[in-house]
Amino acid sequence: MPQPTMPDFSNNNNLIKRRKYLKLSYQYFVNHFISFLLIPIIATVAIQLARIGPDDIIATIKSFHYNPVQVLCSLFVLIFISTVYFMSKPRSVYLVDYSCYKPPITCRVPFSTFMEHSRLILKDNPKSVEFQMRILERSGLGEETSLPPAIHYIPPTPNMEAARGEAELVIFSAIDNLFAKTGLKPKDIDILIVNCSLFSPTPSLSAMVVNKYKLRSNIKSYNLSGMGCSAGLISIDLARDLLQVLPNSNAVVVSTEIITPNYYQGNERAMLLPNCLFRMGAAALLLSNKRREQKRAKYKLVHVVRTHKGSDDRAYRCVYEQEDPQGLVGINLSKDLMVIAAEALKSNITTMGPLVLPASEQLLFLFTLIGRKIFNPKWKPYIPDFKLAFEHFCIHAGGRAVIDELQKNLQLSAEHVEASRMTLHRFGNTSSSSLWYELSYIESKGRMKKGDRVWQIAFGSGFKCNSAVWKCNRNIKTPINGPWEDCIDRYPVHIPEVVKL
Amino acid sequence: MLKYLSPQNCLSKGKKMVSSKIQNSIYNISISTVVPGLMSGHDAVQELSAMDLAMKLHYLRIVYYFKTPTFDGFTILKIKETMFNWLNHTYITCGRFRRADSGRPFIKCNDSGVRVIEAKCRLSLDEWLETKDDSKHELLVSNQVLGPDLAYSPLILVQLTDFKCGGKSVGVSWAHVLGDAFSAVGFINLWAQAMIHSYPAQPLTMAQQHNWACDLQNPKPNPYPLSVKRVDPVGDLWSTTSNFKMETASFYVSTTELTRLQAQICGKKVDQKVPEFECICAVIWQCLAKVRNGSGPKAVTICRNDVKTRDKGIITNESQTIGLVKTDISAQDYKPFELVSLIMNKAEDERMKIKEAMDRDNELPDFLIYGANLTFVDLSDAPFYEMEVRGQKPVYVNCYIDNVGEEGVVLVLPSPKGCSDGRMVSVTLPENQMAEFKSVLNEDWAIA
Numbered sequence: 001m002p003q004p005t006m007p008d009f010s011n012n013n014n015l016i017k018r019r020k021y022l023k024l025s026y027q028y029f030v031n032h033f034i035s036f037l038l039i040p041i042i043a044t045v046a047i048q049l050a051r052i053g054p055d056d057i058i059a060t061i062k063s064f065h066y067n068p069v070q071v072l073c074s075l076f077v078l079i080f081i082s083t084v085y086f087m088s089k090p091r092s093v094y095l096v097d098y099s100c101y102k103p104p105i106t107c108r109v110p111f112s113t114f115m116e117h118s119r120l121i122l123k124d125n126p127k128s129v130e131f132q133m134r135i136l137e138r139s140g141l142g143e144e145t146s147l148p149p150a151i152h153y154i155p156p157t158p159n160m161e162a163a164r165g166e167a168e169l170v171i172f173s174a175i176d177n178l179f180a181k182t183g184l185k186p187k188d189i190d191i192l193i194v195n196c197s198l199f200s201p202t203p204s205l206s207a208m209v210v211n212k213y214k215l216r217s218n219i220k221s222y223n224l225s226g227m228g229c230s231a232g233l234i235s236i237d238l239a240r241d242l243l244q245v246l247p248n249s250n251a252v253v254v255s256t257e258i259i260t261p262n263y264y265q266g267n268e269r270a271m272l273l274p275n276c277l278f279r280m281g282a283a284a285l286l287l288s289n290k291r292r293e294q295k296r297a298k299y300k301l302v303h304v305v306r307t308h309k310g311s312d313d314r315a316y317r318c319v320y321e322q323e324d325p326q327g328l329v330g331i332n333l334s335k336d337l338m339v340i341a342a343e344a345l346k347s348n349i350t351t352m353g354p355l356v357l358p359a360s361e362q363l364l365f366l367f368t369l370i371g372r373k374i375f376n377p378k379w380k381p382y383i384p385d386f387k388l389a390f391e392h393f394c395i396h397a398g399g400r401a402v403i404d405e406l407q408k409n410l411q412l413s414a415e416h417v418e419a420s421r422m423t424l425h426r427f428g429n430t431s432s433s434s435l436w437y438e439l440s441y442i443e444s445k446g447r448m449k450k451g452d453r454v455w456q457i458a459f460g461s462g463f464k465c466n467s468a469v470w471k472c473n474r475n476i477k478t479p480i481n482g483p484w485e486d487c488i489d490r491y492p493v494h495i496p497e498v499v500k501l
Numbered sequence: 502m503l504k505y506l507s508p509q510n511c512l513s514k515g516k517k518m519v520s521s522k523i524q525n526s527i528y529n530i531s532i533s534t535v536v537p538g539l540m541s542g543h544d545a546v547q548e549l550s551a552m553d554l555a556m557k558l559h560y561l562r563i564v565y566y567f568k569t570p571t572f573d574g575f576t577i578l579k580i581k582e583t584m585f586n587w588l589n590h591t592y593i594t595c596g597r598f599r600r601a602d603s604g605r606p607f608i609k610c611n612d613s614g615v616r617v618i619e620a621k622c623r624l625s626l627d628e629w630l631e632t633k634d635d636s637k638h639e640l641l642v643s644n645q646v647l648g649p650d651l652a653y654s655p656l657i658l659v660q661l662t663d664f665k666c667g668g669k670s671v672g673v674s675w676a677h678v679l680g681d682a683f684s685a686v687g688f689i690n691l692w693a694q695a696m697i698h699s700y701p702a703q704p705l706t707m708a709q710q711h712n713w714a715c716d717l718q719n720p721k722p723n724p725y726p727l728s729v730k731r732v733d734p735v736g737d738l739w740s741t742t743s744n745f746k747m748e749t750a751s752f753y754v755s756t757t758e759l760t761r762l763q764a765q766i767c768g769k770k771v772d773q774k775v776p777e778f779e780c781i782c783a784v785i786w787q788c789l790a791k792v793r794n795g796s797g798p799k800a801v802t803i804c805r806n807d808v809k810t811r812d813k814g815i816i817t818n819e820s821q822t823i824g825l826v827k828t829d830i831s832a833q834d835y836k837p838f839e840l841v842s843l844i845m846n847k848a849e850d851e852r853m854k855i856k857e858a859m860d861r862d863n864e865l866p867d868f869l870i871y872g873a874n875l876t877f878v879d880l881s882d883a884p885f886y887e888m889e890v891r892g893q894k895p896v897y898v899n900c901y902i903d904n905v906g907e908e909g910v911v912l913v914l915p916s917p918k919g920c921s922d923g924r925m926v927s928v929t930l931p932e933n934q935m936a937e938f939k940s941v942l943n944e945d946w947a948i949a
Contacts, residue, residue, distance in 0.1 A: 105538030106578070106585050110612040112597065113534050116653045143540055143612065149578060152533045501652070 027388070030360035091247070091289045093240045094297030095470065099177035100437050101170045101256075101282040102483040103146035110143045111136070114276075115501060121155050121265070128267040135276050137498045140400035140421065144487075145279040145428035148260045156263045163199055163260040164208075170256055170282035171205065172212060178284040181481070184250065186213040191242050191251035192221040193235045195432055197461075198321075199258035200225035209254065220246075228319065228460025229396055231255065232432035233468050236287070237304045243289040250290070256282035257431035264330030271330035277399055281430025281437065299454070299470040303355050307348040307465045315340045319461035331461075338405050344465035345409060345457070349384075352467055356389040356453075386410055389453065390469075393417065394438040396458040397424035406457065422491050427483070432458070437483060441491070444484040448476045519636045526629075527640050527662065529621040534614045534655070538585035542592035542610025547707060549607055549678065551859035552818040552852065555729070555868045557606075558739055559677035560903040561685050562642040563885070568626060569667030571893040577619060580661065587695035588614065591688060591705040593816070594679060598651045605865060606651075613653075618643060618660040626668030630897060635750045638899040642672030646904065648738035671888075674903075678739075680707075680816035682900070683806055686883045688816060693888045701814060708817035726854035728802045728825045730873035730906050731866050740904050741869065745931035749901045750939065753916060754781065755923040758948060765946070766837040775841050778805075778913050781926060782877045783840040784948075785911055788941045789875060790832035792934050798875040798908060800827045803848045805879045823855065823870065824848030872906025872929070880914050881924060901927050909934075 029036065049057065115136055122129045148169075150162040171194070178184065192215065194206040204223035209215070220242060224231050232255035239251040259280055264271050288297070309315035318334045334340075354362060361384040368382035386393075393416045395406050403424065407417045419438040423430075427437050435456045442448050452472040459465050479485065572580075588595055596610040620641075622629060629637065643658035656679055660672035675685040688705060725731055732741050754762075762784060763775045786801060803824040811820040826848050832840060859866065871878070885898040897917050902910050914925040930938060942948050 104582075106582050108536055108538060108585070110536050110540075110614070112611040112613040113536050116597075116613055117534065119650070119653055149581075152535075154532045154534070157531065 027358065027360040030363055031358045033359065091244050092294070093243050093301040094288050094293050094473065095299040095301065096286040096288050096293050096297045097178065097182045098283055098285040098298075098436055098439075099174050099181055100433065100440050100483045101174040101177075101280070103170075103280045107146035107148060107280060108144060109147045109152070111141065111499065112501065114147075117154055118275075122267050125267040128269060128272065131269045132272050132276065133501075135273055137501065138400065139276050140403075140424045140495050141277070141279075141428050142425040142493070142495075144426060146281075148258075148280055150260045151263050155265060158260045158263060160201070160261075163258055164201065166260045166280070167196070167199060167201075167205055167208065167256070167258050168212075170258075170280060171209060171254055171284075174254065174256075174282045174284035175209065175213070175252070178252070178286060182286050184252075184286055186215055188250055189213075189215055189219060189252050190246060190249040191239060192219055192254075193224065193239055193251065194222070194254045194256075195224040195227065195231040195235045196256050196258055197226055197228050197231055197431065198262045199260075205254075228462055228464065229257075229398060229429075229431045229434075230458035230460030230462075230464045230466040232283070232435060233304060233456065233458050233466035234306065234464075235432075236285075236301070236468055237306060237466075239287050240301060240304060243287065246289075248290050249288070251287040253285045253287060254282065255285075255432040255436070257433070262331075264328065266324045266326050266328035266330060268324040268330065268332075270332050270334070271324060273333055273399075274331050277429040279428030279430055281427055281433045283433035283436035285436070294473070297473050298476060300473050301468065302453070302471050303352070303467070303469040305348055305352045305355070305467045307344055307351065309340065309344050309347065309463045309465070312463075315344070315463035318463050338401055340463050341402060341459050341465070342405060342409060344459065344463055345406065348457070348465040348467055349386075352469075353384055356455075356469060357384050357386070358388055361385060361388060383409075383411060386455070387412070387416070390455040391449075391452040392419070392439075392442050392447070392454045394435045394442075394454060394456040395420040396456075397421075397427075397429055397434040397438065398459055399429060400424065402459065418492050421495060422493070425493060425495055426487065426491070432460075440480070440482040441484055441488070443476050443480050444478060444482055444488040445491075446478040448472055450475045519640060520634055523632060523634055523637050524640060526623040527620050528623065529619075531619045533581075533617050533619075535581050535584040535588065535617050535659075536614030537588040537592055537595055537612050539589050540612065541589050541704065542596055542612045545592075545610040547593050547596065547608040547610055549605075550708070550819065551856040553678050553680075553707075554606065554865060555855050555859050556681075556818050556870060557647075557676070557678040558732070558735065558741060558867060558869055558904055559871050560646065561673075561675040561677055561682055562639070562644070562901055562903050563673045563675070563682075563685065563689070564638045564641045564899045565671040565673075565689075565885075565888055565895040566626060566630065566897045566899075567669045567671070567890060567893060568896050569669075571890050572669040573667060577661070581617065583696045584615075584617070584659075584692065586698075586700070587692045589704075590691065590695075590701050593705060593707060594657050594688060596656070597653065598647065598656075600651075603863065608656075613655070615657040615659055616643070616645075616655040618658060620660060620662045622662050622664045622670075624664060625666035626664045626670075626896075627666070629664060636748065638672075638901070639749075641670045643674045644903065645674065646738070646740040647676055647678075648736075648740070651737040651739075676739075677818070677902075681804075681818055681821040682878070682880050683811065683820070683883050684816035684818075686885055686888075687813075690884060690887050693890060696890060703814055705814060705816055708812070708815050708819050723854070723857070725858050725866075726825070726851045727800050727827065728823050728851045728870060728873060729855055729858060730869045732869055733867070735867045743907055745907050745933065747905065747907075747929050748932045748935045749927060749929045750935060751899060751925060751927045752949065753923060753925055754948060756921065759923060762946065762948075766841060768838065773838075775838075776845075777924060778877075778879045778881060779841045779844045781913055781924065782844050782911070783837045784946055785877070785926075785928065785942075786832050786840055786875065787835075787837060788938055788945065789909065789930075789934070791941050791945070792937045795831045795833065798832065799829070800825060800874045801844075802826075802870070802874045802876040803844060803879075804871075804876060806882055819852075822848075822850050823852050825851050825874070869904075869906040871902050871910045872908050874906075875908045876905070876910045878902070878910065878912045880912055883915065885915060886917065899927070901929060905929055907931055 118132045119129050148166040150157050192206055206221040206223040235253045239253050264275050318337050318340045320332045323329050365382050365384050372379045397420050403420045419441040423437045454470045456468045592610045595614050596608040597613045598606050599609045600606055641662050647654045656676045658674040662670045759777050762780050766775050767773045805822050807820045807822045826843050886894050909930040912927040916922045916925050
């Protein structure tokens with residue numbers, strides 16, 4: 001007996017296929033519109049020329065009378081225009097290479113140990129203990145994330161010396177590794193930018209780096225603090241702007257977050273979440289506008305888009321450092337964090353979209369927008385397909401919820417967000433440096449090819465959403481010397497929804 | 502800081518209090534955790550044998566004393582680094598307890614790690630060792646027990662105490678459920694190996710299980726063996742309360758004294774040779790019988806190393822014989838030589854009976870083995886002094902078993918200079934019997 005549902009199913013399949021082909025041909029047509037225009041024009045010209053014949057063409061050219069002054073003027077105009085063009089073209093900024101800090105085994109904190117410590121530290125507050133257990137079970141962190149030695153104590157023993165010790169350890173290791181990878185000499189660093197949000201001693205961390213490596217006295221050094229997890233991309237933006245003004249220069253950017261002084265020792269539930277997620281990490285990058293670096297640079301910086309929602313009070317207060325009723329300082333995360341993040345992302349995409357999306361997507365978006373405004377507001381808003389614009393996505397591993405939210409909003413597949421999820425699992429939330437661990441993951445998996453475009457998105461307190469677009473400059477061969485070296489073969493791992501303790 | 506070693510978790514109520522002067526000399530206590538540096542346990546399940554569960558209420562507390570300059574220049578971070586490397590090979594000891602649906606405990610090897618306690622002492626090592634108070638060693642090792650939060654209780658705690666002169670003590674608390682003293686010492690010696698980057702080829706494992714067929718048909722089960730004392734259910738807090746405060750005293754028996762004792766026991770039988778351990782057992786048994794004035798002990802338990810079944814790289818409770826010696830009349834009425842022959846020839850290995858008693862019903866009873874009767878444990882062959890740090894042996898090792906029954910426990914330990922140099926004897930008795938026992942030992946046998 002024939003199944004009544006079968007024909008419907010194959011009909012549906014055909015419809016879907018037809019729609020897909022339609023969309024593909026539309027995209028191809030719009031994106032290569034100029035070519036489609038040029039082909040008939042070239043054809044017409046070629047036919048005309050063929051008709052006239054070669055001798056006639058030569059005769060026509062010879063009949064032009066050349067006045068020497070006219071020729072010189074035209075030449076000067078040409079040279080003037082090309083000079084203006086080349087001078088006003090923005091300098092290309094290249095990411096020569098970068099290195100991520102890999103914590104030693106003595107900093108390892110397995111999942112169960114962290115739970116145990118939390119229970120012991122919060123034992124006078126069983127409700128807070130339960131809350132923290134629930135967060136940890138769903139956090140998406142793995143068994144090998146790292147905390148600095150001071151945080152291994154029950155209760156943690158943060159002091160200034162330990163914080164400086166951690167800063168020196170992570171920053172110097174990352175920079176030493178960068179020097180080894182790129183062959184950079186300390187005296188060749190022209191610009192130094194260090195960003196660390198929650199630890200800002202005097203002298204600054206950038207001064208600490210200048211002191212350690214004996215950098216030049218005329219170095220342009222900057223220290224960005226208090227700018228949250230998106231500060232890494234802010235530093236890149238600053239480096240890019242400086243490299244427009246300074247010709248032939250190297251810029252070193254160090255992104256990190258120092259955990260030691262920021263472990264929340266109280267029991268307010270809204271402030272316990274950062275303890276569960278933030279872990280040790282750092283990244284050091286070498287950016288350059290030197291022409292000779294072009295050949296060996298890994299990436300070219302294409303766009304940086306910064307979106308600040310701080311003018312909205314709700315967004316401003318959503319990640320807020322404050323004292324709890326007991327006077328202990330911690331970071332309060334408000335309940336509408338995800339909503340605000342989605343809004344910030346939308347703003348950022350609105351600016352980013354026209355810069356990166358192919359014409360087909362932009363037209364579709366425009367038509368749907370016009371349609372919704374004029375014809376029928378009930379039309380679904382068209383979400384541009386960013387997978388057409390980028391091959392790889394690096395979403396700041398702020399937490400499982402952030403990655404889930406972005407995957408949903410941008411309609412990304414599991415493979416697109418794999419780098420983010422696996423970085424969260426292996427290293428935890430390393431704040432501004434997490435984007436670089438994710439990029440290293442993609443490279444270690446051998447997925448990065450020349451010409452691939454990467455989109456890095458970071459969120460941070462303020463509330464800010466910053467993006468950077470990179471284009472891969474050369475083929476990157478595995479294995480690469482990076483933080484994933486010894487464990488890349490174990491990844492990707494399946495991360496359960498709730499970890500059974 | 503001390504509140505994190507939760508008070509209800511400690512055995513302070515069952516022990517004689519240390520003098521406050523000594524207690525105040527320990528300061529600056531901080532607690533942290535050291536885990537395997539690399540993923541080692543992978544959440545594997547380690548089942549426990551009946552013998553392991555029978556021993557679960559006991560704890561071994563071992564203190565190693567090192568003179569300066571053994572640990573000179575060894576910062577706490579460097580020491581912890583050696584521990585991170587060491588624990589990669591001992592993942593079972595880094596796990597935590599869970600209960601199966603049947604209620605039977607097992608170990609989940611989740612890399613939770615060992616607890617590390619750092620402390621300082623105001624005295625120098627020599628001053629400390631010369632102090633007369635024998636209970637001082639308890640301050641240098643944790644007195645924590647497993648539970649009440651069983652899933653979050655470490656099985657092993659290591660206390661590192663710095664003395665004023667630069668000497669250091671390492672106090673290891675070992676849950677007996679993991680294995681006997683030989684297993685514990687083997688585990689600790691792996692750390693000494695790790696310090697010189699010498700690692701075992703295989704991680705430490707537990708002995709294979711032998712499944713004994715349970716005689717479920719038997720309507721009238723055998724009574725519990727005499728070597729065992731069943732206590733009221735302890736639930737998730739693995740310790741017992743006792744009516745008596747227990748006190749531990751250690752004393753040294755030199756080779757000359759041993760020879761004299763042997764001669765005293767053998768008397769005219771010149772061709773007979775009495776081994777050192779049995780000699781000490783008989784002497785102490787008789788002394789205690791005198792102290793208790795005829796009310797016992799009528800049965801003693803003898804625990805010895807079962808060399809035949811002991812394998813390297815294994816932690817186990819199966820390789821220690823638990824022999825029971827019964828007498829019908831008080832030990833006072835025996836000649837010492839007769840006691841020795843009883844111990845040597847009439848000790849019945851009760852391990853099978855204990856296992857059968859444990860597995861018999863689904864209830865999983867809670868037992869005390871050490872101290873159920875007067876218990877003698879022969880640890881003279883245990884390699885305590887092989888724990889070499891930078892080529893230096895410990896100057897002294899103190900060992901006692903915590904949470905024991907009221908009948909008392911005697912440990913025969915090697916002396917610092919080796920077995921040829923006599924023995925250390927550690928005696929744990931109820932507080933009210935200790936003074937009399939010491940005087941009887943002195944009067945009758947001339948041992949101080």
